[in-house]
Each structure stands twice: as structure tokens, then as C-alpha cells.
Amino acid sequence: GQNIDQPTEMTATEGAIVQINCTYQTSGFNGLFWYQQHAGEAPTFLSYNVLDGLEEKGRFSSFLSRSKGYSYLLLKELQMKDSASYLCAVRDGNTDKLIFGTGTRLQVFP
Amino acid sequence: DGGITQSPKYLFRKEGQNVTLSCEQNLNHDAMYWYRQDPGQGLRLIYYSQIVNDFQKGDIAEGYSVSREKKESFPLTVTSAQKNPTAFYLCASIPGNRNQPQHFGDGTRLSIL
Numbered sequence: 444g445q446n447i448d449q450p451t452e453m454t455a456t457e458g459a460i461v462q463i464n465c466t467y468q469t470s471g472f473n474g475l476f477w478y479q480q481h482a483g484e485a486p487t488f489l490s491y492n493v494l495d496g497l498e499e500k501g502r503f504s505s506f507l508s509r510s511k512g513y514s515y516l517l518l519k520e521l522q523m524k525d526s527a528s529y530l531c532a533v534r535d536g537n538t539d540k541l542i543f544g545t546g547t548r549l550q551v552f553p
Numbered sequence: 554d555g556g557i558t559q560s561p562k563y564l565f566r567k568e569g570q571n572v573t574l575s576c577e578q579n580l581n582h583d584a585m586y587w588y589r590q591d592p593g594q595g596l597r598l599i600y601y602s603q604i605v606n607d608f609q610k611g612d613i614a615e616g617y618s619v620s621r622e623k624k625e626s627f628p629l630t631v632t633s634a635q636k637n638p639t640a641f642y643l644c645a646s647i648p649g650n651r652n653q654p655q656h657f658g659d660g661t662r663l664s665i666l
Contacts, residue, residue: 447595476654483662485643486596488654530595539603540611541586541655543595 445469447544449531454550455521463516463529463547471536477505477516478530480546486530489516518549526551556580559644559658565666566631566638574629574661576644585627586645586655589613596643602627631663639664 446468455461467475474493478486490498492507492514504517516529528546535542557578566572576585584603588596598611602621616635621627627646631638641662645655 451593474652478654483641483660485657485660487657491652491654493652532596540598540601543588543597545593545595548593 445535445542447531447533447542449529449544449547451545452548452550454552457521457523457551457553459521460517460519461521461549463518463531463549465514465516465531465544467512467514467531467533467542467544469533469535469542471538472509473534473536473539475505475507475514476532476534476541477503477514478532480528480530482527489529521551523551523553525549557644557646557656557658559642559661561661562659564661564663566663567666569633571630571632572663574631574642574644574663576627576629576658577625578627578646578656578658579625580646580648580656581624582646582648582656583624584647585621586647587611587617587619587627587629588643588645590641590643599629599642 448466477489480486490505497506502519507514528548530546531544532541560575586601587599590596597613599617600619602608618630643660644658647655
């Protein structure tokens with residue numbers, strides 16, 4: 444079967460660091476994507492991992508372990524504008540379809 | 554500027570009515586996708602098309618239909634058979650290199666009158 448799990452909600456304080464976890468089970472694997480989505484808007488691309496390890500892009504980093512079926516998105520120096528939903532998506536290697544998790548709603552407080 | 558254009562932004566459907574959501578892209582992308590998003594939920598795949606004149610059902614295709622007569626256009630029709638159409642609909646496209654992220658349109662919010 445295909446399954447992607449993320450926490451439903453998280454809260455954090457402005458200036459802090461937060462880690463959003465994603466675990467997945469798919470029949471095949473061909474890359475993992477993280478998207479940010481503000482309420483009522485389309486998702487915007489944040490990061491892509493296909494090999495194990497850490498990808499860093501400014502305040503955002505993403506980590507992948509294929510053997511564990513696990514990824515996390517790390518957000519540093521949190522800002523109020525980071526309050527949004529964060530979607531984990533896995534590309535199924537057999538069908539080439541992108542399978543989305545239900546998203547993690549992050550609220551940043553002053 | 555290149556991008557994906559969805560229209561309309563808001564759409565209302567009467568009982569028993571078919572409505573069509575437009576999706577146009579000028580990115581020269583081969584593959585196009587339609588997703589449905591319900592409040593507090595992730596994206597679920599309705600239909601996708603990898604080349605012109607060909608498309609495949611996604612996970613929730615019942616009550617929907619699509620066409621892909623041109624590379625730039627991938628309209629979605631929500632038929633009267635879809636009994637719960639109220640949702641946020643997102644169109645996406647991707648170039649031939651599948652390692653690239655999907656580009657999304659701004660979405661269409663569909664409600665029942």
C-alpha cells in the first residue's frame with residue numbers, strides 16, 4: 444500500500460527551530476518533495492531529496508533516509524510568515540505519480 | 554511570464570449541472586495533473602496526462618472527466634455524478650525531467666449553490 448504520515452499540527456515561537464517529520468511507505472520511490480501552502484493558496488516548492496542526506500537551502504533544510512522511509516523538514520530562525528501548512532510528497536517509482544501527505548499545519552507565535 | 558493559469562478563481566454549481574474548470578500552461582510541460590483538496594487535507598489526484606491525447610485516472614476519478622487535445626490545455630469537468638464537489642481544485646504541470654517539482658496554478662474553489 445501507499446501511506447505518508449505527518450503530524451497534523453505543530454506550534455513554535457518566532458526565532459526558534461522546528462522539525463517536521465514525514466514517514467512514508469510506497470511501492471516504489473523516486474524522490475521526496477516538501478511544499479509550503481498558505482491558507483487558500485497553491486503549494487509552493489521548498490525542497491527535493493532523492494539521495495540520502497541533508498539538503499540545505501537558506502533557513503530551510505530537508506533530510507532523507509530511504510532505508511527508514513523517513514524525511515524531515517527543518518525550519519530555522521522562524522518568522523511569523525512561516526505559519527502555513529507543510530506538505531510532504533513522494534514520487535512513486537512505479538507509477539511516477541506524486542503522493543501527498545495530509546500536511547502539517549505550523550503556527551508561529553510571537 | 555511563463556506559468557499555469559486556472560480559471561475561474563471561484564465557481565458555483567447548481568444541482569445536476571456540469572461545470573468545467575480551465576487549466577492552461579505556457580511552460581511547454583508534457584505532463585499535467587488535477588488534484589482535489591478538502592479542508593485540512595492533503596492533495597488527492599483526480600486525473601493526469603503525460604502526453605497530448607492521452608490521460609489516466611487518478612485515485613478519485615469518479616464523477617470527473619478530462620480532455621487533452623492540446624499540450625497547453627487540460628480542462629476538468631465536474632459532472633452531476635460527483636455528489637460532493639465542494640473543494641479546492643489545483644492544476645499542476647511538470648517538464649519531461651521528472652526530478653523537477655510540480656508547478657501549480659492558483660486553484661479554483663468550487664461550491665454548491
